[in-house]
Amino acid sequence: MATFKPKFIKPETDDAIADGGGNQEPQNSAFVFNANHNLGLVEQRERLPIRKYRDQILYCLENFQVVILVGETGSGKSTQVPQYLYEWGWHSKGMIGITEPRRVSTVTLANRVAQERGELVGDTVGYVVRFLERTSNDTHIKFMTEGILLRELLADPLLTQYGVIIVDEAHERNMLTDMVLGLLKKILRKRSNLKLIISSATIDASFFSEFFSWPRSGAEANQLISVKLSIEGRMHAVSHFYLNEPCADYVRETVETVWKLHQKEPPGDILAFLTGQEEVLEAMDLLREYIASQETTNLKVLPMYGSMTSNDQLAVFFTPPKGVRKVVLATNIAETSITIPGIVYVIDCGYVKVKWYNPTTCSDSLVVVPVSKASAIQRAGRAGRVRPGKVYRLYTKQDYDALAPRQPPELRRSEMSGAVLQLKALGIGNVLRFDFPSPPPAQNLLSALETLYALDAIDEQGELTRPVGFLLAELPFSAMLSKMLYVSGQMGCAEEIITIIAMLQVQSVFSRPASAAAQQSGRIAHRHFEVAEGDLITLLNIHSAFVEEGMTKEFCGQYYLIYRNLKRACELREQLLNLARKKYGIAIFSCKGDVEMVCKCITAGFFTQVAYLHHSGVYRQISSGTELAIHPNSTLYTLPQAQYVVYGELLQTTKLFMNHVTVIKKEWLTELAPHYYQQTTVRD
DNA sequence: GAGCACTGC
Numbered sequence: 293m294a295t296f297k298p299k300f301i302k303p304e305t306d307d308a309i310a311d312g313g314g315n316q317e318p319q320n321s322a323f324v325f326n327a328n329h330n331l332g333l334v335e336q337r338e339r340l341p342i343r344k345y346r347d348q349i350l351y352c353l354e355n356f357q358v359v360i361l362v363g364e365t366g367s368g369k370s371t372q373v374p375q376y377l378y379e380w381g382w383h384s385k386g387m388i389g390i391t392e393p394r395r396v397s398t399v400t401l402a403n404r405v406a407q408e409r410g411e412l413v414g415d416t417v418g419y420v421v422r423f424l425e426r427t428s429n430d431t432h433i434k435f436m437t438e439g440i441l442l443r444e445l446l447a448d449p450l451l452t453q454y455g456v457i458i459v460d461e462a463h464e465r466n467m468l469t470d471m472v473l474g475l476l477k478k479i480l481r482k483r484s485n486l487k488l489i490i491s492s493a494t495i496d497a498s499f500f501s502e503f504f505s506w507p508r509s510g511a512e513a514n515q516l517i518s519v520k521l522s523i524e525g526r527m528h529a530v531s532h533f534y535l536n537e538p539c540a541d542y543v544r545e546t547v548e549t550v551w552k553l554h555q556k557e558p559p560g561d562i563l564a565f566l567t568g569q570e571e572v573l574e575a576m577d578l579l580r581e582y583i584a585s586q587e588t589t590n591l592k593v594l595p596m597y598g599s600m601t602s603n604d605q606l607a608v609f610f611t612p613p614k615g616v617r618k619v620v621l622a623t624n625i626a627e628t629s630i631t632i633p634g635i636v637y638v639i640d641c642g643y644v645k646v647k648w649y650n651p652t653t654c655s656d657s658l659v660v661v662p663v664s665k666a667s668a669i670q671r672a673g674r675a676g677r678v679r680p681g682k683v684y685r686l687y688t689k690q691d692y693d694a695l696a697p698r699q700p701p702e703l704r705r706s707e708m709s710g711a712v713l714q715l716k717a718l719g720i721g722n723v724l725r726f727d728f729p730s731p732p733p734a735q736n737l738l739s740a741l742e743t744l745y746a747l748d749a750i751d752e753q754g755e756l757t758r759p760v761g762f763l764l765a766e767l768p769f770s771a772m773l774s775k776m777l778y779v780s781g782q783m784g785c786a787e788e789i790i791t792i793i794a795m796l797q798v799q800s801v802f803s804r805p806a807s808a809a810a811q812q813s814g815r816i817a818h819r820h821f822e823v824a825e826g827d828l829i830t831l832l833n834i835h836s837a838f839v840e841e842g843m844t845k846e847f848c849g850q851y852y853l854i855y856r857n858l859k860r861a862c863e864l865r866e867q868l869l870n871l872a873r874k875k876y877g878i879a880i881f882s883c884k885g886d887v888e889m890v891c892k893c894i895t896a897g898f899f900t901q902v903a904y905l906h907h908s909g910v911y912r913q914i915s916s917g918t919e920l921a922i923h924p925n926s927t928l929y930t931l932p933q934a935q936y937v938v939y940g941e942l943l944q945t946t947k948l949f950m951n952h953v954t955v956i957k958k959e960w961l962t963e964l965a966p967h968y969y970q971q972t973t974v975r976d
Numbered sequence: 977g978a979g980c981a982c983t984g985c
Binding site: 393394422423438440442443466468568569597599623628644658702766799800929945946 | 977980985
């Protein structure tokens with residue numbers, strides 16, 4: 293099509309391809325193509341791209357304390373490097389520990405490595421994730437989640453059991469990754485015999501090598517601490533195309549690009565990235581208009597976003613019939629979490645929706661911002677998995693060049709009270725001076741310290757209090773929920789509070805179907821559990837009903853609930869009950885239907901997050917007077933407004949919305965948090 | 977009347 297080509301220019305040099313070749317394998321692919329799947333395990337190991345780097349890796353580890361391994365997951369580094377170290381005898385200096393960001397990959401990798409060694413997992417190769425442990429005295433290669441290593445640090449601050457630590461997927465820069473890296477830096481300076489391997493994406497390698505460098509004295513003064521090692525990957529080349537001029541409406545531009553691509557380009561499926569559900573649905577409608585204008589339709593358009601039911605999501609994994617092209621309009625879910633097969637063309641709108649913590653209002657904002665280069669590269673890489681592909685970026689080459697290298701890491705965008713508590717428990721007195729890989733805004737740390745002080749977890753000097761502070765640091769959830777649990781032990785309703793906490797740990801239990809009719813039925817079904825006290829008591833009701841009805845899928849189907857999440861909440865609940873009783877000595881009693889008691893415990897955790905009904909008819913934050921609204925997802929949205937409520941979280945979108953809302957009585961505030969609420973500050 | 981996406985102790 294003549295009108296199509298001039299819109300995009302191909303960069304004159306191919307350095308855009310070289311630097312943006314998509315050399316990043318998704319972290320947690322649902323599908324990993326293995327060309328050697330019918331070879332024996334030994335031959336498979338020999339054929340992996342990483343094999344030819346083995347001696348180099350071992351050499352670097354002999355000579356440097358920190359090795360930064362740059363390359364993709366498909367290169368086999370997560371499974372092979374631990375084995376190379378073991379085969380070379382590194383385990384004689386202590387265990388080889390590998391941290392992973394997720395439970396599933398931890399278990400899968402351990403199983404795979406054990407299998408390659410012809411052993412059962414739990415022997416030489418073991419793993420530890422929350423609630424699951426497969427290790428023995430013979431375990432020398434130990435896979436674990438980052439959270440587990442952090443917990444081990446509490447008992448063994450110098451990690452004396454370990455000779456080498458491998459931090460896998462470090463470029464993800466989760467909150468825990470950053471905590472672990474900051475703490476490891478401290479340890480490495482004290483223990484010169486501890487080695488660290490960081491697995492990273494290209495874009496972050498220099499950052500890590502700068503972070504892991506510090507002055508040394510004597511003969512070693514000029515010797516570098518870290519070294520970078522790049523491992524080539526197996527991706528196909530991706531050609532990059534840009535707009536000549538910025539576009540005004542990227543949803544429309546996406547649709548037009550899909551259509552032109554479809555007319556002009558050879559077969560191959562299309563994946564388009566948009567920022568949210570609303571845009572995906574809008575683009576679907578626009579594209580349907582194009583399709584309706586044609587006589588024959590050989591284009592299959594599919595949406596893909598997180599809140600779709602998993603059944604609807606499955607549609608994108610099917611191969612379309614011959615002669616039909618599949619177009620997937622997706623949110624960021626397709627960037628790393630889900631790998632859609634058959635994609636040859638990618639359209640990148642250039643924006644992403646992110647959550648951002650605002651310490652002045654203690655709320656999260658949901659904002660649309662330009663993507664980072666790392667994301668743009670990751671998105672483009674989705675086109676090069678099956679054969680050479682093409683990416684169409686709906687912005688100019690100049691705009692691309694000006695993009696930030698990466699999104700600020702999670703730790704800089706999040707509420708910090710949990711992290712601060714952890715650091716305090718590890719003996720780091722002044723968290724403002726802790727060496728974070730990317731320091732969070734001081735404001736975020738100060739706001740976390742204020743919260744912890746209000747919860748009575750730290751004293752005026754910033755020291756952890758006994759018993760509350762130390763208990764809160766040990767409990768595996770947020771400081772406010774931990775406080776709630778602590779108080780519930782004293783008030784005799786820990787059973788109910790543990791249920792509520794477990795329900796809050798899992799993703800939403802409410803199913804939200806795509807069709808309008810089903811949405812309406814779902815809403816009516818959910819009303820069955822709703823109570824005037826609010827969302828947390830509603831969750832309590834759902835849990836009881838689920839258990840009473842035999843925890844069946846049928847029950848969930850009938851009431852539009854997500855079985856998978858409810859079942860996980862029940863498992864979590866059982867384990868929390870055990871943990872609270874055995875490890876923390878919390879008395880587990882049920883208040884047997886005394887709802888007021890449960891609401892009081894909720895208040896004891898959330899008392900810093902209170903809103904009162906202003907005479908103008910809107911809610912205001914009690915501490916600041918800021919206007920707040922009940923989130924439409926809350927059960928209280930449709931009920932008459934109560935005078936006082938506490939909330940679990942604030943989200944800024946079109947308004948400042950309160951979520952997880954519970955109705956309270958004003959008197960409880962001065963009763964449960966007298967140090968925080970002087971009688972006079974509680975308004976009527 | 978509104979919902980980027982995840983993960984962990």
